[in-house]
Amino acid sequence: MHLSTILTAGRKAITGCALALGLLTASASIPVAHAAEALRIGYSDWPGWVAWQVAIEKGWLKEAGVDAKFEWFDYSASMDAFSAGKLDAVTCTNGDALVMGGNGAKNVMIMLTDYSNGNDMIVGKPGVKALADLKGKKVGLEVGLVEHLLLINGLTKLGLKETDVTLVNAKTNETPQVLASGDVSAIGAWQPVAGQAMKGAAGAKPLYTSADEPGLIYDVVTVSPASLSGRRAEWIKFVGVWNKVVAYIQDPKTQPDAVTIMAAKVGIDAPTFTRFLKGTKLLTLAEGAKVMKDADGFGSLYGSSRYADAFNVKYEVYKTAQDVKSYIDPALTDGK
Template sequence: DYSNGNDKIVGAPGIGSIRELKGRKIGVEIGCLSHMLLMNALAKNGMTEKDVTLVNMPTHQAAQTLASGDVAAIVAWQPNSGAALELVKGSRELYTSADEPGIIYDTLAVSAESLLKHRAEWSKVVAAWYDVIDYLNDPANRDEAMKILAARVGVTPEKYATYMKGTRFLTAGEAMKIFRKADGFGSVYGSSAITDKFFVDNKIYKENVNIPRCIDPSFTRAYLKGKK
């Protein structure tokens, strides 16, 4: 799946656009994907990090940071981004991950050792995941699904339903399209390459990752073949 709005840049009251952040302070957990989302938003508005002042902020403190009045905006993911919007009256979304689909993918990653030893078991996990996606996509299951998921994170089903809108769950067929090798955020290869560069540039780790070696579409491909 990929984030489709749950990751947000939230402006303080009186801030109505990304461009209005020029020369202002922004609370963000530096080095996290929220930071990358901010860089993307700035670039799309003809700006860079040099045009703003970044205030390193633990993501779970996003709501309190925005309420303090010390920053003009915060960058965070749900439930922290939503909490900031609720706590600070007059705040608003300035930019979200829905504005750049594929900038933040969620994946299942396993060690090479586990993959070699338990490939058949991991195939079952992948098949189970796509069964879950089919279940979630059936409107008849919506109420039950919200109850199950909400209970896992301790919120009401109604609240969790608002989170669901901010994540784009991919069917196996849709996933195979993003598994194609291409540049840009429409491919998990392209998106991972951009993210990898961001992490190296921000010294999260030193050396670039060999992206093609880290992605294996064969499990999803085999699942689709078995469904025919």
């Protein structure tokens, strides 16, 4: 399989060696669901996941008969918590769901929240005008996350190789400082961090984004098998709330209120968050159900996940190819 094909997988399609090692050392135990406890869900600052904040503050989960406790994390920390058995579910990309599973924390993707439509990006410092200008230069990003893959895929399309740039490993939330330092020519980050990086380095601009790779990056809610099996009726109700969230965010009459709620959660102003929201294509349950049909290519969660799995094995994130079908349960989007 051609490298440029393999690379187009999920947003943080693999989480590099540091996270892989962290998952290996984390407990492989699966959260045990108890009927009296709230569903524990980890979420972080990606716009498609912050959207759940609307349901939380409006009380829609309780109205649907769902006792759910959302817990706020930095992205990598949310997956660590899930892998350690501290959560029933976590919001992540399809590729990272496979990474967690490949390192012992099995999970099942029950719904899609969105796909990235420009919010993942390679940002060049002032004076860097195009991706091709990075040849021979340093790029700061979190090795193994989707910006790494996005960069390689963009370089490949230009006839360049990863060795044509020097990667500087940096935590995504530290990339604004890395770009501002001037020590690198570009960074890789997703919104809102990418926006912070551009604000801190006047004249910096996106060189390549997920909008250049339509259908590349799927974001999901994934659940431990024990919780899904033991509390399926509750998870069906949980999924059923999503259409109300999407409708409220997309309705021009209610969108300002929705944006205010989401922007406050991530600590930025509403106009800025509105721009970030445009780079995230929220999916209704019906739209998600179409993507959760088994097919090849990036119009399918299955196809994208198979490419992610191939990449993960090729680059030894985990050793053995996985059964992608076992990671996806599309029935809940139909209320089953």
